[in-house]
Amino acid sequence: MTTQITLLTADNWMDYELLDSGDGQKLERFGKYVFVRPEVQAIWKKHLPLEHWQAAHAVFQPSGEESGGHWLFNLKVPERWLMNYANIKFWAQTTPGRHLGVFPEGAAHWDWMSGLIKSSSKPVHVLNLFGYTGLATLAAAEAGATVTHVDASKKAITWARENQILSGLQERPIRWIVDDALKFVLREARRGVKYHGLIVDPPKFGRGPKGEIWEVYKSLPVLLDACRLLLDQKPVFAVLTVYAVKASSVHVRTVLEEMLGDFSGSFDSGELVTRESNANRLLSSAVYARWDNKKSR
Numbered sequence: 001m002t003t004q005i006t007l008l009t010a011d012n013w014m015d016y017e018l019l020d021s022g023d024g025q026k027l028e029r030f031g032k033y034v035f036v037r038p039e040v041q042a043i044w045k046k047h048l049p050l051e052h053w054q055a056a057h058a059v060f061q062p063s064g065e066e067s068g069g070h071w072l073f074n075l076k077v078p079e080r081w082l083m084n085y086a087n088i089k090f091w092a093q094t095t096p097g098r099h100l101g102v103f104p105e106g107a108a109h110w111d112w113m114s115g116l117i118k119s120s121s122k123p124v125h126v127l128n129l130f131g132y133t134g135l136a137t138l139a140a141a142e143a144g145a146t147v148t149h150v151d152a153s154k155k156a157i158t159w160a161r162e163n164q165i166l167s168g169l170q171e172r173p174i175r176w177i178v179d180d181a182l183k184f185v186l187r188e189a190r191r192g193v194k195y196h197g198l199i200v201d202p203p204k205f206g207r208g209p210k211g212e213i214w215e216v217y218k219s220l221p222v223l224l225d226a227c228r229l230l231l232d233q234k235p236v237f238a239v240l241t242v243y244a245v246k247a248s249s250v251h252v253r254t255v256l257e258e259m260l261g262d263f264s265g266s267f268d269s270g271e272l273v274t275r276e277s278n279a280n281r282l283l284s285s286a287v288y289a290r291w292d293n294k295k296s297r
């Protein structure tokens with residue numbers, strides 16, 4: 001028996017582009033602005049001539065800690081600027097944690113779940129855990145779902161609400177919740193709330209609003225056990241994405257199969273990859289597993 005590994009690319013971006021990678025860095029365009037960020041997995045050589053890299057607006061200088069560091073600006077960049085993906089509009093901004101308000105490779109999941117929500121014959125209630133600036137939430141809401149969005153960071157939720165207004169989705173049913181993902185899920189389980197769609201996109205390490213520690217290998221199995229209690233009898237989809245470099249898509253799939261094995265439907269799993277626009281090479285960002293209620297393909 002063979003299990004296929006899918007390499008999922010987000011092919012519908014106009015406002016984002018991976019221009020080049022190599023020598024431990026990546027060169028990316030976010031709207032009109034070009035950035036150099038560290039990418040330890042880019043162990044190959046840069047493809048574009050050095051002038052392209054030197055022309056970047058800003059370079060992120062890591063401090064040696066997990067995600068700390070600072071930006072060095074070569075050219076002027078506004079405090080924040082507008083980007084869009086399909087009908088979703090959002091603010092992009094350089095942050096001290098090296099991110100810019102969007103994980104572009106995730107768009108492959110947004111398209112997939114939007115399709116499932118639109119083709120569902122019943123209303124879909126989605127739970128988005130670790131929702132960050134809300135782009136997956138807005139994609140689901142735009143497709144017609146009622147969404148509960150949970151993130152530990154008040155700042156991220158404020159940003160997400162601004163993105164909701166920018167996208168013209170302020171009338172859509174979205175609950176924005178600042179909480180620890182596990183605590184929230186346990187509370188919802190006690191209340192008997194049920195969801196048809198589940199998005200779990202955790203960081204490697206994180207902290208809840210009251211300092212609750214999130215460590216993906218230790219915390220994820222506990223969280224998924226609790227999430228199982230929240231699933232409706234007839235769920236529509238579940239997607240789990242893990243950015244920890246050492247994770248295997250085989251293992252992420254195993255834990256999702258364990259959670260959803262009783263439901264009929266289909267799984268797929270693999271890596272979220274971005275194709276360079278210049279050298280056509282693939283850069284992998286995360287591993288994922290996902291399930292939907294459609295029959296096995």
Ligand SMILES: C[S@@+](CC[C@H](N)C(=O)[O-])C[C@H]1O[C@@H](n2cnc3c(N)ncnc32)[C@H](O)[C@@H]1O
Nearest residue numbers: 106130132151152153180181201206207208214
């Ligand atoms: C990797 S980002 C998620 C990416 C995002 N879902 C996307 O697709 O753009 C991590 C997010 O998890 C949040 N976070 C970290 N620890 C948390 C916890 N214990 N409970 C809830 N959210 C947490 C952070 O505030 C951050 O917004």
